[in-house]
Amino acid sequence: MKLDINGAVREIDAPPDMPLLWVLRDLAGLTGTKFGCGMAQCGACTVHIDGHPVRACVTPVSSVGTRKVTTIEGLSNDGLHPVQRAWAEADVVQCGYCQSGQIMTAVALLEKKPQPTDADIDAAMSGVVCRCGTYVRVREAIHLASRLKARPKEGAQ
Amino acid sequence: MNVSRRGLLQAAGSVAAGLVIPFYAAPVRIARAATAAASGPPPVNAFLRIGTDDTVSVVLSHVEMGQGIWTGMSMLIAEELECDWSKVRPEHSGVAPVYNHTRYGPFQITGGSSSTNSEFDRYRTVGATAKDMLVRAAAARWKVSPASCTVAKGVISHGAKTLTFGQVAEDAMKLKPPASVRLKAPEEWKLLGTVVKRLDTPEKITGKAVYGMDISFPGLRTAVVARPPAFGAKLVTYDATAALAIPGVEKVVPTNNGVAVVAKHFWAAKLGRDALSVTWSKPEGGGVTDATLLADFVARARKPGAVAADVGKVESALADAATRYDVQYDVPYLAHAPMEPLNCTVKIDGNRCEIWSGTQSLTFDRMSAARVLGIPPENVTIHVPFLGGAFGRRGVQTSDFVTEATLVAKAAGVPVKVVWTREDDIRGGYYRSAFLHRVQVGVDKSGMPVAWDHVVVGESILSQTPLFEKMVKNGVDESSVEGVHDSPYLEAVAAKRVSLHSPKTAIPVSWLRAVGHTHTAFAMESMLDELAHAAGKDPLAYRLALLEKKPRHATALKLAAEKGSWGKPLLAGRARGLAVHEAFGSIVAELAEVSVERGKIRVHRVTCAVDCGTAINPLALEAQIQGAVAYALTSTLYGKLTLVDGQVQESNFHDYKPLRMFEMPQIAVHVISSGAPMGGIGEPACAPLAPAVANAVFALTKQRLRTLPLRLT
Numbered sequence: 086m087k088l089d090i091n092g093a094v095r096e097i098d099a100p101p102d103m104p105l106l107w108v109l110r111d112l113a114g115l116t117g118t119k120f121g122c123g124m125a126q127c128g129a130c131t132v133h134i135d136g137h138p139v140r141a142c143v144t145p146v147s148s149v150g151t152r153k154v155t156t157i158e159g160l161s162n163d164g165l166h167p168v169q170r171a172w173a174e175a176d177v178v179q180c181g182y183c184q185s186g187q188i189m190t191a192v193a194l195l196e197k198k199p200q201p202t203d204a205d206i207d208a209a210m211s212g213v214v215c216r217c218g219t220y221v222r223v224r225e226a227i228h229l230a231s232r233l234k235a236r237p238k239e240g241a242q
Numbered sequence: 243m244n245v246s247r248r249g250l251l252q253a254a255g256s257v258a259a260g261l262v263i264p265f266y267a268a269p270v271r272i273a274r275a276a277t278a279a280a281s282g283p284p285p286v287n288a289f290l291r292i293g294t295d296d297t298v299s300v301v302l303s304h305v306e307m308g309q310g311i312w313t314g315m316s317m318l319i320a321e322e323l324e325c326d327w328s329k330v331r332p333e334h335s336g337v338a339p340v341y342n343h344t345r346y347g348p349f350q351i352t353g354g355s356s357s358t359n360s361e362f363d364r365y366r367t368v369g370a371t372a373k374d375m376l377v378r379a380a381a382a383r384w385k386v387s388p389a390s391c392t393v394a395k396g397v398i399s400h401g402a403k404t405l406t407f408g409q410v411a412e413d414a415m416k417l418k419p420p421a422s423v424r425l426k427a428p429e430e431w432k433l434l435g436t437v438v439k440r441l442d443t444p445e446k447i448t449g450k451a452v453y454g455m456d457i458s459f460p461g462l463r464t465a466v467v468a469r470p471p472a473f474g475a476k477l478v479t480y481d482a483t484a485a486l487a488i489p490g491v492e493k494v495v496p497t498n499n500g501v502a503v504v505a506k507h508f509w510a511a512k513l514g515r516d517a518l519s520v521t522w523s524k525p526e527g528g529g530v531t532d533a534t535l536l537a538d539f540v541a542r543a544r545k546p547g548a549v550a551a552d553v554g555k556v557e558s559a560l561a562d563a564a565t566r567y568d569v570q571y572d573v574p575y576l577a578h579a580p581m582e583p584l585n586c587t588v589k590i591d592g593n594r595c596e597i598w599s600g601t602q603s604l605t606f607d608r609m610s611a612a613r614v615l616g617i618p619p620e621n622v623t624i625h626v627p628f629l630g631g632a633f634g635r636r637g638v639q640t641s642d643f644v645t646e647a648t649l650v651a652k653a654a655g656v657p658v659k660v661v662w663t664r665e666d667d668i669r670g671g672y673y674r675s676a677f678l679h680r681v682q683v684g685v686d687k688s689g690m691p692v693a694w695d696h697v698v699v700g701e702s703i704l705s706q707t708p709l710f711e712k713m714v715k716n717g718v719d720e721s722s723v724e725g726v727h728d729s730p731y732l733e734a735v736a737a738k739r740v741s742l743h744s745p746k747t748a749i750p751v752s753w754l755r756a757v758g759h760t761h762t763a764f765a766m767e768s769m770l771d772e773l774a775h776a777a778g779k780d781p782l783a784y785r786l787a788l789l790e791k792k793p794r795h796a797t798a799l800k801l802a803a804e805k806g807s808w809g810k811p812l813l814a815g816r817a818r819g820l821a822v823h824e825a826f827g828s829i830v831a832e833l834a835e836v837s838v839e840r841g842k843i844r845v846h847r848v849t850c851a852v853d854c855g856t857a858i859n860p861l862a863l864e865a866q867i868q869g870a871v872a873y874a875l876t877s878t879l880y881g882k883l884t885l886v887d888g889q890v891q892e893s894n895f896h897d898y899k900p901l902r903m904f905e906m907p908q909i910a911v912h913v914i915s916s917g918a919p920m921g922g923i924g925e926p927a928c929a930p931l932a933p934a935v936a937n938a939v940f941a942l943t944k945q946r947l948r949t950l951p952l953r954l955t
Contacts, residue, residue: 100489103509111464111507116456117449119630120508121581122664126895129581157449164448172447176439176861179869180308181446182453182581182630207904214895216581216631217308218872220906222865 088149090115091159101147105139106130108146109156117157117185121214128213131186132156138193157185160192168192171230179217186213191227200231286419288340289368290319292376296396296408298325300332303341303350304357305602307580307629307636308869309924310862311357312442315365317858318358321433322369322425325407326396332441334626337604349605353637353753355826355922358858362920363425370423372414379413380405428856437861442628452627454600457587457659463492464508465650465660466515469500472888473671474525474748477501485514494518495653502650508661529888530747532676536572538745539699543570543680546697547743548717550727554737559693563684569772571681571765573950575883575890576674578754579898582630583667586647589657590615595622598659599644600629602637606709610641614648633873634753638672639707642750665893673883674754675701677722679765689777690787691731694738698723700761701751702744718742721753725762725823725929730792731770731785748888755873756928759825764950767821767933772946781820781937782808794916795822798831798851805912806833806849813837816846819938821930827921828854832871834907834934836942843952845875845907845935853914854921863923864911870927871909876901878932880951 088097090113099108104123109115109132118141121129125140132141133155160166164173168191178184187210194201194209201209206227215223291299300319306312312332320330335341341350344360373393380398381388383405391400396407428435445451470476480501482494490510495502503514560566587598588611595615601607604624612619629636636643647660662670677700684693702719704710713719719742726732727740754760774784782803789796799822803809808818815837822831833849848871857863880899884891892898936947945954 100509107507107509110456111509114458115449116452116458119453119581120455120583120661122895124664124894124896127581127664127900160448164444169447173439173443176443176865178440178443178446179310179865180306180581180629180631181442181451182628184446185449188447210903212902214581214900214902216579216633216873216876216900218869218901218906219865220872220901220903221868221909223903224906 086146088146088154089151090154091156097146099146102145104142105132105144105146105149105154106141109141115156115158119182119185121183126214127183128190129183129186131189131213133189133193136193136196138190157189160188166192167233168195168226168230171226171233175222175226175229177219177222177226179219183213183215187215187223191223191230194227195230195234199234201227285340286368286371289365290372292372292407292411294408294411296326296329296406298323298330298396298407300330301335302332303335303361304352305334305600305626305629306442307352307600307602307632309357309866310440310859313438313440314358314858314862315361316441317433317438318362318365319369321431322366323373324393324395327433329396330441337608337624342605350603351605351637352602353634355828355924355926359827359920359922366425367423370425371419374420374423375414375417376407376410378417379410383410383413434858435856436859438859439861453582453630454585454587454598454627455582455630455661457598457627459657462587462657462659463504463506463654464511465502465504465654465658466508466511466663467497467500467502467646467650467660467666468515468518468520469666469670470522472522472525472529473750474527474529474888475522478521478523480521481519484517484519488514488517493654495650497646497649497653500646502654502660504650504654504656504658511661512663525748525888530749530885531887532574532885535676535747535885536678539572539676539678540570542699542743542745543678543697546695546739546741547699549739549741550718550723551732551738551740556693556695556737556739559737560682560684560695563693564687565685567683567685567772567776569681569769569948571679571768571948573677573761573764574881575676575749575885576754576877576881577668577883577898578633578635579668579900580631580633580635583664584635584643584662584670585659586643587657587659588647588651590651593617593621595648596625597622597644598625598627600627600632600636601644602629602632602634603641606639607641607644610645611648614645615652633755634757635672638752639703639710642672664895668893668898669890671750672752673749674760675749675751677761679761681765681769683769683773685773685777689773689779691735691773692737694732694735696726696738696740697743698726698740699743699745701747701749703751703753705744705746706751717744719744721758723762724758725825726766729766730795730824731766731788733791734788749885755870756825756925759823759925759929760877763821763823763929764932764936767823767930768936768948771819771933771937771940775940780809785820785822794829794853794918795824797914797916798822798829798853801851801912801914802831802833802849805851805910806835808833817938817942819934819936819941821933821937823926823929825926825929827919828852828923828926830927830930832927832930832934834931834938836935836938838942838954841954843879843935843939843954847908847910848931848934849910849912850927851912851914852927853916853918854923854926855916855918856920857913857915860913863913866923867911867927868909870925871931872901872906874928874931875905875907875935878935878950878952879905882951
């Protein structure tokens with residue numbers, strides 16, 4: 086089957102029920118998307134399909150069709166997406182394992198709600214588990230990213 | 243991500259491009275004898291390489307599992323080296339005696355909140371030694387005295403002349419290292435004590451960071467293992483037919499007590515594992531049921547156990563006291579549940595073996611793998627990628643996940659990455675044991691304690707491991723009673739006894755973030771609160787009266803109370819609770835502000851006062867406090883494994899709940915610079931959280947909750 090991943094169409098040889106997560110990780114070599122629970126409980130595997138956040142661990146690859154898959158590797162070439170810049174500025178990461186899922190979820194939130202309230206952040210981000218407890222800084226970073234997106238030239242180091 | 247035989251670090255991009263000069267220096271002596279490492283002076287080249295491109299590669303003897311030592315330990319070297327911080331490239335060391343822990347013993351381990359404080363002198367000395375040699379190399383080239391040269395940001399200057407570290411690195415490595423170096427006094431620090439952002443951020447926000455789960459190379463297979471459904475059960479027989487019929491499954495091999503399905507990729511291995519038909523024996527004696535176990539603990543606690551502290555005549559003091567309290571607290575089994583499920587990659591090549599795994603315990607892992615293969619430990623190489631959380635699970639005393647992966651690779655005859663599912667991880671053992679505390683306290687007429695008889699019951703971590711069993715002294719595993727037998731409150735009590743029962747079960751137990759303090763702080767600080775309320779006294783004032791000779795505890799407590807507005811009006815339906823606890827050399831006081839919403843406890847804000855002696859990086863410190871509060875709040879509100887006939891009932895994040903964004907309290911962190919010896923920061927803030935919340939819940943509801951997780955009735 087063919088899959089459009091990060092703007093490139095690839096030929097993938099996978100059983101139809103294989104979750105997109107394992108296709109990305111084990112067949113396409115894109116390991117930035119993480120395995121955390123396998124049952125859509127933790128959000129570490131969050132990718133975008135046509136811009137919408139989905140849990141790749143419970144998404145059969147056959148259901149993707151011609152829709153576009155975006156992973157953390159495809160978010161930006163240089164790590165300079167406003168959300169990534171905000172993440173760096175707020176010094177969010179700890180172990181980092183959940184952060185691809187956090188960032189992909191935050192990007193989708195900001196697409197939908199450019200200026201999210203704390204309640205919006207709670208609603209959108211509570212599906213993504215961080216055992217290191219980076220939530221305080223994830224929240225800060227999302228607010229910061231919102232400002233960076235509104236004023237792209239504002240610098241985050 | 244492909245990993246060549248040259249090793250993971252190159253593949254991970256952790257080593258800068260360009261020629262890298264190994265910076266060699268023979269052992270040096272530290273000028274200030276008081277700061278000399280017990281194991282002798284450090285060979286600089288093991289910890290530091292300076293490239294001709296000016297990159298500064300810092301080799302870390304401890305592992306980065308989220309706690310921030312990638313940055314913090316690099317800061318120690320950089321402070322003395324005076325290098326350009328933007329050129330610093332940390333990397334994990336392999337396993338070698340030179341990287342042994344400076345305090346714990348002849349082995350490499352990351353734990354006990356010790357990375358920064360145990361390496362504080364060694365890493366700074368490495369930096370100072372290298373700087374001395376670089377300056378001398380530059381001075382020799384200019385034919386001037388080293389003392390007339392200055393150094394800043396990796397550039398050595400003499401008048402208008404400049405040379406970079408990279409330009410003199412080759413000359414410097416030929417020089418004799420100094421006999422001694424002077425380390426800066428804290429007033430001279432430029433980097434230490436300042437806010438420094440993490441060095442691992444770029445990789446971790448782009449998906450490029452490599453974890454054990456991401457290891458891949460040609461020929462590598464993935465295995466998923468069927469393990470006993472109950473602790474104490476044994477493998478009887480299995481039928482691999484259905485598993486082998488799954489496309490992609492290549493082999494099915496037995497392990498020490500399980501069956502591994504080896505496949506082309508995880509998904510096939512997982513389907514294969516689920517298709518296995520396995521017969522297991524019933525656990526001997528029926529297996530542990532936690533409700534029954536608790537009753538057993540209660541029965542044991544009727545009598546004192548092995549004595550950890552015994553001062554005065556506690557029994558007569560209790561009998562003579564004006565009032566006597568007899569209270570029990572209990573906590574359940576807990577799984578660590580790091581975000582990255584356990585995994586380990588093993589490649590065997592003749593009498594050599596390479597391992598890739600996020601591990602806290604390299605030396606014991608190497609010994610375990612060597613034992614499985616019957617080869618010398620030196621023939622085992624370990625590459626450590628980033629750890630996707632650990633909390634102690636990746637440092638268990640038996641190296642269970644490394645031992646098993648080595649067995650699988652050996653039996654399968656191919657390189658194998660054993661991947662645990664979340665269910666495997668939660669049901670895989672090495673838990674924080676269930677514990678019960680029975681606390682009998684006698685108080686005088688004013689309500690102050692005069693007799694304290696404290697019995698702790700729970701399984702010993704050390705006793706489960708032949709290697710560590712000898713560290714159990716007179717029947718006491720210190721990690722079971724830490725925080726009770728050395729409680730600052732008990733110093734003010736004339737008659738006291740702390741004793742311990744360590745019943746053995748088939749449940750593997752191990753260190754979990756904050757270890758014994760996860761339950762001892764709950765028992766001590768809840769009891770103190772009970773006594774204060776019983777005496778009709780303010781819980782803050784009551785504690786301070788007992789802490790008169792403990793100024794650091796008192797200061798932390800007062801600061802948390804002040805910053806958290808203790809005693810001031812607050813929103814209707816809210817209440818505050820306090821706790822202070824010392825762990826791993828640091829003292830943390832926490833004030834929790836709670837409400838009850840629809841029958842559930844809600845923690846709105848936690849105000850923390852932290853005295854860790856010296857804060858190396860306030861930004862990292864704050865992150866660790868936030869993280870510790872989140873980790874401890876998870877176990878305070880949710881954490882419980884239910885055992886029935888040796889079988890864990892919980893399996894994944896739906897029934898073993900982690901704290902989520904909407905439940906995360908606001909957290910204020912206030913640092914006290916006491917100048918005391920440097921303590922740890924990864925774990926201590928976990929300890930006071932549960933009692934601070936429980937005490938706040940009591941203030942709000944008058945329900946005294948003595949069991950974790952907290953459940954309102």
